Amino acid sequence: MVSNSSRGNDNSKEEQKRLYYHGLKEQKKIDVSRLKYISLIIAVLGVALILIAAQGAQAPLMKVNDVYGNYLMNYAVVRINGTVVTVPYVSQSGGKLTVTFTVDDGTGQIDVRVYSPLADEMLEKGVIPFPGDNVTAEVQLRVRETYTYSMLQYLEGLRFNSKLYSENPQVVKSLTTDMANTYVAVEGIVTEFSNVSSGYLLTVDTGESEVTVLVPKVLLVFNDFNVKVGDMIYAPGIVYLYKGTSPEIVVRNLSQVSVTPIEEAPLVQISEAHGYPGMVMAVKGSLAGITYESGRYVVTLTDGQNYLDAVVPREILANLDPFRVSSESTIKVAGKMGDDGRLVAAYLAVVEPVETEFRPIGTLTSDMLGSIVAVRGNIAEVVRIGSNLKLVIDDGTGKIDVFIPSATLAEISNETMDKLKDGLGVEVGGYLEEYRGALEVVVYTGSGIRALGEPVPPQTIELPKVNASQLADYKGQLVEFVGSLESITYVDGTYYLTVDGVKVSLSRDALLNLNPIEAGTGSQVVVKGLVVNESLVKGENLTVEVPVAPVPLKPDEVTTEMEGQLVVVVGKVTDVANLSGNLKITIGSLPIFVPRTTANELAYVPAEGDLVQVGGYVEIYQGEPEVVLFHPLAVEKLQQSGPVEGTVSDLETAVEPLLLTVTWDSIAYQGPDYALTVSDSTGSTTLLAERSLLLNPLEAGTGSTLKIVADPLSGRITQLEVSKAKPSPLLSTGAVDLSMKGKTVAVNGTVVDVAVIGSSLKLRVDDGSGEITVFIPGGADLSVEEGQSVLLAGYVDEYNGEVEIVVYDLNAVVVSEKPSGGSAETNEVKVAELSSATGVVNLTVVWDGLSYNNGYVMKVHDDSGSAELPVPRELLPDPREAGSGSTLRITYDADAKKVVSITVVEAVPAEELKTGKVTLDLLGKTVVVEGTVKDVYVGSSFIKLTVDDGSGELVVFIPKSVAGDMSFEKGQTVRVAGYVSEYKGTVEVIPYRTDCIEVR
Template identity: 85%
Template sequence: MTEKKREKKLYYHGLKEQKKLDVSRLKYISILLSVIGVAILLVAAQSAQAPLVKVSDVYGNYMMNYAVVRVSGTVASVPYVSQSGGKLSLTFTVDDGTGQIDVRVYSPLADEMLKKGVIPFPGDNVTAEVQLRVRETYTYSMLQYLDGLKFDSKLYSENPQVVTSLTPDMANTYVAVEGIVTEFLNVSSGYLLTVDTGDSEVAVLIPRVLLVFNDFNVKVGDTVYAPGIVYLYKGSSPEIVVRDLSQVSVKSIENAPVVQIGEAHGYPGMAMSVEGSLAGVTYESGRYVITLTDGQNYLEVIAPREVLANLDPFRVSSESVIKVAGKMGDDGRLVAAYLSIVKPGKAEFRPIGTLTSDMIGSIVAVKGNIEEVVRVGSNLKLVVDDGTGKIDVFIPSATLAEISNETIDKLKDGLGVEVGGYLEEYRGALEIVVYTGAGIRALGEPVRPQTVELPRVSASQLADYKGQPVEFAGSLEGVTYSDGTYYITVDGVKVSLQRDALLNLNPLEAGTGSQVVVRGTVVDESLVKGENITVEVPVAPVPLKPDEVTTEMEGQLVAVVGKVTDVANLSGNLKITIGNLPVFVPRAAANELTYVPSAGDIVQVGGYVEIYRGEPEVVVFNPLAIEKLQQGGSVEGTVSDLKTASEPLLLAVNWDSIAYQKPDYALTVSDSTGSATLLAERSLLPNPLEAGTGSTLKVVADPLSGRITQLEVIKAKPSPLLGTGAVDLSMKGKTVAVKGTVSEVATVGSNLKLKVDDGSGEVTVFIPGGADLSVKEEQIVSAAGYVDEYNGEAEIVVYDLNAVIVEEAPSEGPSEETSATEEVKVAELSSATGVVNLTVVWDELGYDNGYFMKVHDDSGSAELPVQRELLPDPREAGTGSTLRITYDADAKKVVSITVVEAVPAEELKTGKVTLDLLGKTVVVEGTVKDVYVGSSFIKLTVDDGSGELVVFIPKSVAGDMSFEKGQTVRVAGYVSEYKGTVEVIPYRTDCIEVR
């Protein structure tokens, strides 16, 4: 059929339908096509890449919060891994040239990355599809899926170049190092090794990200081969970061060759083993020192606690032979990495009463009953008594962690215990330090007390007991002091005693002739090394007047009664003058005084007589040997009663005026019954800056002499601050205060005269006895005193040197003196002279008989002694701050500190303060769990929920602050350590807040 005919057949009217079409299935076909289309669109959407962005465009951009983007750049940090609640998280930093952003990976994706070894390292080029989190001060990102991380690990080699030192220009190269491990630190980012290559020391980091699913054992003394990427720590310090543990090899120190003790020091830097008898153990700066001997030669071995813990204190004695392996240091001491017992010695339990200071360093074992259990921070202290004596047992926190809970539960009062450790002296008393968990055996039941009776001997019998412990009985004759040790004389024999032991003797109660018993070791017939003293029959001393003490009494114990005429603080020591007799109270005793005399007090003082500059003085060694005596005879009265009374009167008066009446001052006082003028010593007068005329006073007045013998401020009225030009003769006798610029300075004998002007007019300020004050023209001075007349003009007389405060004058630029100060580098300090300036970065703070700062610049580093008062507030400028230091190179001390660029101390959780932060300033806050008050310090155990931390507060810093359990404290200070325990030590009172 042709096309034309076929068309007619279809469309002409009246034609019959050729075939019937069924269209009901078309709807199913259309639905199927729709589903297929949507699926195709979904697949296309999933395969589409997120947009590639610049870090600088999204950082801090709140519009991008939760956005999914791609970032591309170079890994700029060692990946950091953490485990919390059993789940892993991984963080690394990407730098794209416009900024840096942290990429976080959380479990289980982090677990997958670590197991597959898909770990970005510094220098790798990465592209990561992440979801952004934009916070107020911090923007970070989260990896969504593993395929969203693409990186090119170019920094890798099967055969890297072996180097002996690192330089910053090696950054992002792949090298290897081989040498001996001289230091091992477990830091937050992994294991940090110091490897000695023979030419230099190289830092090697085994990242913690490689240690999660892998074991890696290395110790000091081992020889390691470690390849990795050179990474600049803090942008400047090169270190090797290992990225493949399978490439690291370790040769154990245990296989080191054996060297004789007498020859060991001749091989510095060599890994070696030595064998010798154990001669002693001591503690030094976070590590232990073991002394070995071959009978003729001695060798000191430096060992961490983990190594020393291999020495079972119940299996060793002075006859034991031990083997130690490690690396010989340049100082002739072996740094130990391995220790074993070759020949055990016979260890016996010693009676506590036979332990003496001659045995310090020895490993000893004792058995007794626990008398007291005390928590000291994270450490534990026991007091053990075996019937022959008592001894403190100190268990450091690291050792405590090795003791089972079952054993700890049995360390209770009254129960028996076996203790093994080394003998040490702490604050004049012996204690056993337990250095391993195996050194404590809790018996769970009391033990029978031992009995050791030392022979009681007299002076004539001492020669027969040379080298033996005895009880030496005799008559007390006197006390002397030499080179840190006190000596008492008993029947002509000298007995050495530490001050803590001597505190059992109070010279106000037991003087010359008292019968005493000294427990100690006989050195020879003329000397006993005493451990403690007991007064059996006290003989009370006869009180003396100050003028009755003479040079012929040197070394004798005396008691003196009299009136205090002066009190002075001499760098922590106290000097009290009673009448004309000086009384010296050393710092240790002064810090423990419960009563500090004031001028005018009537006191009784006990001590021994010493000759100082040809004159006698009394030295107080017992803080209980200063007592205030009540002054009898004074009764309450009024000013009008002064006319008829014969006994001292206690008066409450208003202070009206003051004048000088050589050698005293005349105070005019009044109450509702009248007024009177009374004489008073200068030492009784209050500081006029704090309390001047107009103040309410309580005084004890002697009506017969017209003198004030005691004075107390009841209601203080500070002297009013006036303009210098406003001071005139109408104010004569009144106290005033002024502040202005010094225009003229003149020294008149021992006195000082100033011209002061605040812009309103000039006034003269006269300071009796002020010639030694350092005041210069152009300085700003505040001063308070009374108005007097001189040559027809008003002048201010300052009768209290504490009422003079000198400030530096402000200036627009550096003064001639400042500009002339030489600017030097740290490396030039050793050759510098005079006063110089340094611009440095503050690295650490420490204390060793005074504070010292560790600082550095680009030329080197140095330790500078510094007074505490000069240190900046760590909350504003802590370690890491850039400082400008004025330094006296001749006197070797810091003169002043100016903060150039402040870095506030980091705020940390209490459980995050570790020994890695030694010397760094930190801020911590937590609840006080324990308070321990020592003679010169306060120790707090503080916890914010993350772990306990010891806060050590010197009483010179704490002032009059007190602490209780349950308080919340906030402290800023520096990180230190004591016997392996980390501590935070504040050095400013205002950095201790109790909330």
């Protein structure tokens, strides 16, 4: 069975051979059992060769924007080339480090993370990328839904193409954004230290500014670094823009950083300290004073002969307890000597303390400024000023302000704050300062306030009473100065009284104890103040002991010789004007100037027509006297009664209106009124009268008997009637001469010449005996032409040495004949008709603006269109009365293409604007501005002022033809009316009338 089976198998194999190898010779048998070993060896070698090739091949260099958010790149290994733009951030979790930095290749930014143990190796070897470095990193990508980051695969996969580094970097005093990605160094004193998540954050004071330095945490993991406030540091690093805007220095190499502890600073004599700029040093001396400057305090030390200023942060100054350390104490200050000779301090210690004594407030004087003082009193007022606090305390000898800055306020406990209330006692320690002319104590540390919780009894002091001859013996002392008041002046925010020949400075608040209506020149006063020298007392308070009431004066009795004297003026208000918060009250023709502070306190503001008495001092303004009202109660309204009969001589003493019967002697023009000279048996006087009160001289001229009501205070005629009329005598034109000046006359003749001058008319009249000039103010609209016969009357006057008749009443002109041919009418045309008009025409238009182009050009319009008309400067209206926007009647010579006359139909005064509100949108418009002169430039044909009222600077351009002989200086206040123009993009205001420029 077995053999048969074997045979069967053998036969089967033979059959297969014949089937698959048909026609072939049978091959020799081969043993393939070893092939499996050979194939395995070949496979292993192949894989090894593939691995070796893979390690030698670089990952592809990719752009950030090609991989960011690309899910197909998740887990891909790529290379990123770009600039490091962040400070490496270190985090520790579970004892393992992670370092993260950001690379920007220009197409985008991507974070590169380095995990432990690779992160530990990176920090230990110092292979750390910093902002500004250009690197190539082989990373594996992680693409998430909203965030793509990368992981460094191995340390050799981080290659530095360039490093932001220098062995000898430039030392800078301050940082700017322009320094970004530069390598610099800073040297100075550490004034602030913070341990933040990104490392140690330092503030370094270089003496010129404060610079922020970051010692990154990535450098601190395996290194010790010790620094504190007050130490001197030299720190190089990369200028990095924190949050893209704030420059700071990021240290990249701790071995380059050097720290000098402040306690080790060598002691230098005050007299020699200035000679070592840049050196870290310590000095000792007595505390001579404290002041505040731009966020820091300046402590002045002295060795008795030499002085040294040390600039100290408040945190350092707070080490001085003002109750335990007086100005006589010896202190030690350490820091770096600046190039300006001042020590930039970061360390302060008391060497020999001298306790501060409490002083009565009334004994504090300005010669103690900067000294540490301590006062005790009751709170009279508590005021919040922003985040600061102000107390007013009173100890019975005087009051003083106490200023507590916000930083100090934050150090005061809630318990103390609860006791800072009106009426409760308080002890205050700080340095003495002067603010707006008044003394105040500045509390620079929270320990300088002690709230007592209950009132303290008042103190008393007795000052020596001295007269002018004794002042020299009390120099530097507080006294009560007694003397006779002579005058008052005002200079740069301070009032000065002259008392028995001695100048006494005084604040406005103290001056308000003097009401000039009740106490004038000659009053005996007592001034509490500091004796500066025998001719100057710095006053703190004023008391009137024996008042001498001034004698009331009429407005015209105040003269320039009275400058500085106290006066009381009685009269009628003729005008009240607001000058940017100041008031100008005119009594008769005398201006009363009321400063803004006083104007805001007036209980009674006079109105035009009121009878008032005003007290003040005399000042000279533009060569004329004015009275300055400094006391809000020194203006009173007086009751008026009806006129009483009187004589011319009674005008000298009367204050109420008088009814007079007088003879009219002469008349003259005293713009805008007319001056009438009248007389009776008691004397003669000249009074002003409005034109509307004047009589028709054809019916009643000089020589007439008049009944008038005269106001003795203003010197004006308020009512006028004819008691006995005397017509002006009719004379031949050739008989009128200058001997008749001021008298009224009448003439009858033929018009030989007619000229329109502005709103006035000028004629030449001849009756055959000789020509006479006739001037008719406001007569431009009269229909008078050459060849007509006229009868007219007016007063005789002189013009340019020639006689003329001035007709002040248009009813005193009678035209009896029209010339043959022609018309006396002037055509009325519209703006649109100007181009075809001929001869002289009239326009009624709205004034839109003014410009200058080889002469002044007015832009006007009516309902038919607009036009630009050349106009002589002398015809332009006063913009304070009628500016752009006014309706004008213009007489225009269409042939000569020029304006002949301008009459204001409806006046719109120029708008008063703040200097900072005048913009190019107002080109051509008339405006009124007032401000302080900040700069003056005088050109060959112009004067250019820069003025500012606090809202912004404005250029005022004044042609010298307008300025005349006026001059300007910095610090003056000017008020200007003119039109808005532009020069090279700069807005200007240009006045075109001299009287529109006021200088105070």
